[in-house]
Structure formats: structure tokens, C-alpha cells
Amino acid sequence: xxxxxxxxxxxxxxxxxxxxxxxxxxxLLGCFSRMAWPFDLMAQFRMHYVALSACLFAVVFYFGKxxxxxxxxxxxxLTSAALNTVAVxxxxxxxxxxxxxxxxxxxxxxxxxxxxxxxGVLALIEREKPDLVxxxxxxxxxxxxxESKNSKQMQVYPEKLxxxxxxxxxxxxxxxxxxxxxxxxxxxxxxxxxxxxxxELPGGADLNLLVTHPMPPLTPALYKSRNQHLQNLSRYIxxxxxxxxxxCGDFNSVGYADNLKAMAERNHLxxxxxxxxxxxxxxxPGTWPAILPPPMxxxxxxxxxxxxxxxxxVKTDDACDSDHVPLITIISY
Numbered sequence: 356x357x358x359x360x361x362x363x364x365x366x367x368x369x370x371x372x373x374x375x376x377x378x379x380x381x382x383l384l385g386c387f388s389r390m391a392w393p394f395d396l397m398a399q400f401r402m403h404y405v406a407l408s409a410c411l412f413a414v415v416f417y418f419g420k421x422x423x424x425x426x427x428x429x430x431x432x433l434t435s436a437a438l439n440t441v442a443v444x445x446x447x448x449x450x451x452x453x454x455x456x457x458x459x460x461x462x463x464x465x466x467x468x469x470x471x472x473x474x475g476v477l478a479l480i481e482r483e484k485p486d487l488v489x490x491x492x493x494x495x496x497x498x499x500x501x502e503s504k505n506s507k508q509m510q511v512y513p514e515k516l517x518x519x520x521x522x523x524x525x526x527x528x529x530x531x532x533x534x535x536x537x538x539x540x541x542x543x544x545x546x547x548x549x550x551x552x553x554x555e556l557p558g559g560a561d562l563n564l565l566v567t568h569p570m571p572p573l574t575p576a577l578y579k580s581r582n583q584h585l586q587n588l589s590r591y592i593x594x595x596x597x598x599x600x601x602x603c604g605d606f607n608s609v610g611y612a613d614n615l616k617a618m619a620e621r622n623h624l625x626x627x628x629x630x631x632x633x634x635x636x637x638x639x640p641g642t643w644p645a646i647l648p649p650p651m652x653x654x655x656x657x658x659x660x661x662x663x664x665x666x667x668x669v670k671t672d673d674a675c676d677s678d679h680v681p682l683i684t685i686i687s688y
Contacts, residue, residue, distance in 0.1 A: 371415065372428055382439055392575050396573075402439070412436075415428045442611055450627070452687065463603045464476075464656075465491040466492055470492075472676035473497070484511075487530055489604065493525035514534040518548045530552070565592070601664065603657060604657070626659050642656040642680050666686055669683070
């Protein structure tokens, strides 16, 4: 930022305070994400607001020493940073637990329906060797790749659930474990599929696994659809029997936004966070958009788990030309 701009009276008196006021306004309106779709969108960027608050605080502190409202601007920056940080920490999160001999690896990945880098995705699966692979935005060409008997990567997954679509809402579940029962359910009026499977883990334990992908809340109609999806999904989860449940997918929402947070809290679900995750240990790894550096990505892909399950590790990996990065979690039971 040019020194002349920082020192200009107009910038310090009008432009900078206006920026800080809008930052505080977005912070407050994000607390009402259940009320309207613009507020929900504002709630998705809380860690970005924290970073912006820190930058504005530094600008005011070093260059606004002559401003008559300097103390007010500094206080507003600190308040914005604090409110957004608290909102993230109040999300449905759980720290990583200790290692256990009974564990499995799950990969959650929105591969992007227009992504043609199938070899890259298959190579990633071969390298990471997940026991469960949950994919979104699967079309017919991806289904043919995943069903191919010539693919050595797919030969280790004897159990598959595949739903191809011509839009970004196809689904796939690849499993090394026995699928005892499965079904495709629809939780909104648009009939977007969600995969539900009952699996048998090594040692005989059962696992309820749900893979879902609601609408992005970019318009009032899509916001309503996304919320309907989450509400009906929440009701269904509450009917499941057994102590081991995982709900994963691209939710098109951060976990600390009210609508998704309500679904998780109603069913006592939590997602793992690492104390090494920067810039905020309370925020799950960011997964979208992949083109941005990791600290700037938004965590809209989630792996929610019931209390009986504990995550040993969570990380992201190469996007393989998708707009999301995969979320890889090691889970003990």
C-alpha cells in the first residue's frame, strides 16, 4: 500500500474507518446465518475476517497515530477478531485422539464433474491407500473408470456404490469393507442423492456411513434447498442405530455456520481438528478453492463422527485438478 495513501487524511478519516465498519457489520450479520442466505454467506469467511482484522489493526496502529478515532478503530478491529475466533471455536469440533490399533483411513473428495485427470485421482488413491473413498460430482465417465476391471487401483475395493449424474451431484463410495446394506436417499425436493451404507469393520464392529452433497447457498432458492437437505438429513441420522456413525461430504458450508452446526449438534457429531492447523487450530483443514494457499481455503468438506469414533490424524492432499482438495482422516474405533 503506497505510503502517500496511508498518510492521506481522507484515507485515515473516511476510507479506513468505513472498511472497519463493514468488517464489523459482516461479522455481526454472520451470526444470523439461519435467517437469510446473504448472512449465511458472510458466516463462511470468519477466519478471513480475523486475518483482515489483524491487517487493519496493524495499519491503524502504525499509520493512524494522528487520527482522532484511532482508539475506536483499534478496538473495533480487536472486537471483530475476537468474535470471529470465538465463533470458530464454538463449532462442532473435537481435537485429535491417540493412536489405536483398530483404525481405518477415509478419503473425502469432491473430484469436480469437469475434471478429466482420472489418472491423477487414481494415483492419489493408490498412494494414500484409504479403506473408504467417498467421492462427489461423479458422472458416467467417472463411474466407468471406477468400475473398470483393468484398473489395479480399483481391484482393492470389492464393494462399490455408484450413482452417476450429468450434473455436479453424482456420488461414489468405494470400500474395502463389507457393505451389509445400502440405499440411496434424497433429502430435498431436487432429489439430490445421498449414499447410506451399513458396513462391517474388522473385528465385527458396525459402521453407519452417509455421504452427501447439498446445494451451494448462492441464491434464496438454493439456500432454502440446502437447509431443507440438512434438516431432513439430521432427522434421518437421529433414527440410526449403533454407536459408530460417520457423515461426510461436500456440505457447501463451514461447520460453524448455524445451519450445519445445528445438524451436527443435534446428533452429537464432531469433526476432527489438529492443533497444528494454521492459522487457527480450531478450524478444520480448508478444502476449497484448491487454487488458494491452504490458510485461505474454506473448510466446506467435512467428516463428522459420533462420540465412539476418534480421529488420529487429518490432512489434505493434492487436488488432482479439482477445485477441492481431498480430506483424509484416520479414524479409530
